[in-house]
């Protein structure tokens with residue numbers, strides 16, 4: 168839930184805005200007139216229906232949502248539905264664009280004062296930034312430079328709908344001895360032997376900026392720390408939805424979907440985490456305006472097609488032991504299935520136990536409280552990459568990790584480093600356990 172700002176804070180923010188707007192593009196403009204409504208009581212069924220009907224964006228992500236983002240176009244209808252259901256509410260943010268500008272401006276001015284030390288340019292980007300979020304261009308600069316590392320291969324698994332590359336990083340774990348650098352080739356190279364593999368997916372939801380930020384840190388650490396999960400091959404897609412991400416930097420900080428121009432609709436985008444062919448359609452919106460719009464058919468989107476093909480290929484040459492999709496927010500580790508019909512999933516207990524090891528380790532690092540639970544207990548959603556990895560690829564362990572915070576997608580940059588650190592410690596334990604497992608299936 169977004170805390171409400173006092174009017175003096177807004178005044179200070181607007182003043183600072185005038186000072187810095189000349190350097191920043193306005194990525195709040197599409198949120199002009201959007202409001203946040205706080206419901207006075209929980210009503211999961213009504214909220215779920217509003218989401219499926221494409222009328223609201225639920226802003227609570229660790230249980231049934233009582234905070235809803237409502238657009239000027241849908242406000243009238245949402246009010247009618249809530250009135251009919253007898254749900255009362257308060258408007259806690261009058262204009263989300265203004266609200267976010269105020270907060271972001273304060274943040275930027277602090278960052279400017281501190282004279283940031285880290286750089287990332289096309290000629291020098293040797294590590295992912297930890298003092299600020301990276302633009303998509305900066306991510307590409309880093310990945311291009313990472314590609315010269317002897318054990319790393321960076322390649323494109325396909326293009327997004329607007330033609331951006333979807334990059335995969337393959338970190339060869341076998342013994343950590345040096346190999347010849349591999350060029351940024353159009354397809355990635357596979358070894359002839361079946362190896363145990365781990366797959367990490369980041370950035371499928373555009374607004375969850377902490378996901379690619381942490382995923383890039385993980386890539387960096389695994390590459391430079393030979394003790395991590397020796398014997399495992401690690402594949403990471405740090406930015407699965409580059410078009411959506413770019414849109415969050417230019418137009419709409421809270422954009423979630425890809426940038427599909429939906430025919431016969433004024434609304435763009437497909438939710439790439441509802442577009443996979445497992446229980447496709449259940450717990451997803453059939454309406455293009457919905458935040459969870461599933462698309463016209465399973466795998467209708469080039470981004471999910473590219474991910475599917477790459478995962479199938481990795482799975483055919485190795486034993487895919489674990490798939491983890493990294494999201495935010497809620498501080499949760501979810502395991503399949505997210506759809507109502509399919510539980511319990513095979514190896515439920517093993518997934519739970521490994522998950523407990525992960526969250527217990529994570530929680531000790533910075534005293535946070537991540538919890539493990541079945542995805543469907545949170546809310547039903549299917550056509551997700553997690554469920555597809557479990558149900559179709561038969562990955563023994565499949566998870567959705569919801570990173571910090573417990574309140575918002577708009578996480579301050581000073582949380583990048585600690586969030587990365589805690590996840591890394593959790594993954595170290597998990598990789599160790601996976602590498603030690605005797606039977607992979």
Ligand code: 0X9
Nearest residue numbers: 440494495505542543546547548
């Ligand atoms: O809704 C999603 O796609 C994921 N949450 S997020 O806030 N990052 O959008 C969670 C999907 C996990 N599956 C279920 N909850 N069933």
Ligand code: ZN
Nearest residue numbers: 372375494495
């Ligand atoms: Zn997400």
